[in-house]
Amino acid sequence: MSQEFIKFMRNRVSQPILNEPAPNVAEWELILDAASRAADHGNLKPWRFRIYEGEGRNQLGQIYWRHAMAEVESIADSKKEAFIKKAYRAPAILLIYAHVQDHSKVPAIEQVMAVSAAAQQALLGLNALGYGAIWRTGPACFTQATKDLLSLKEEDQIVGLIYVGTAKDAGKKVLDTKLSDRLEWVRD
Numbered sequence: 316m317s318q319e320f321i322k323f324m325r326n327r328v329s330q331p332i333l334n335e336p337a338p339n340v341a342e343w344e345l346i347l348d349a350a351s352r353a354a355d356h357g358n359l360k361p362w363r364f365r366i367y368e369g370e371g372r373n374q375l376g377q378i379y380w381r382h383a384m385a386e387v388e389s390i391a392d393s394k395k396e397a398f399i400k401k402a403y404r405a406p407a408i409l410l411i412y413a414h415v416q417d418h419s420k421v422p423a424i425e426q427v428m429a430v431s432a433a434a435q436q437a438l439l440g441l442n443a444l445g446y447g448a449i450w451r452t453g454p455a456c457f458t459q460a461t462k463d464l465l466s467l468k469e470e471d472q473i474v475g476l477i478y479v480g481t482a483k484d485a486g487k488k489v490l491d492t493k494l495s496d497r498l499e500w501v502r503d
């Protein structure tokens with residue numbers, strides 16, 4: 316098991332082209348329950364998950380569009396369709412965000428880090444059940460306008476939108492990690 320698991324992690328890839336099916340409810344619960352075992356200082360469970368699927372994706376697309384209208388001066392109405400379509404690039408989209416609490420020992424950054432760890436666990440869990448996924452963000456994830464449109468609180472922090480489905484290209488090349496350029500040992 317251990318070598319297999321290491322190999323599984325080592326060969327993880329993101330999948331940009333995603334078709335049906337996406338996980339069913341039981342699979343989502345299994346994956347997100349496992350993701351909820353991410354390292355978590357203070358056991359705050361700062362992660363929050365929201366899944367957009369089916370016509371629910373329209374709500375997200377509308378948010379993409381309304382955000383663009385708020386941010387870009389004189390954006391043409393003809394662009395609306397393209398923004399809505401962004402939310403239909405995968406059969407399901409997992410919004411993962413941190414619900415950051417005021418805490419004497421666990422600063423906000425650590426809470427966001429814990430949610431980031433949960434997002435990575437979710438990626439691995441999705442892959443383990445045979446689904447493809449890609450973690451996306453973008454500047455729009457970090458504006459108060461987006462938080463308002465998503466009905467998030469001011470102190471919340473979006474960590475990612477994970478697009479999920481079944482990979483079109485299951486044989487995507489796994490890149491070299493170039494670990495040796497990034498690893499140092501301190502021995503004496």
Ligand SMILES: Cc1cc2nc3c(=O)[nH]c(=O)nc-3n(C[C@H](O)[C@H](O)[C@H](O)COP(=O)(O)O)c2cc1C
Nearest residue numbers: 327328329330331449450451452453474475487490
């Ligand atoms: C926080 C975060 C945000 C990301 N945002 C985007 C994004 O908006 N668009 C994108 O194409 N890739 C984004 N990526 C990168 C992809 O998720 C993916 O890692 C990258 O395409 C490399 O593919 P690989 O995971 O197969 O090596 C993001 C990754 C992280 C960790």
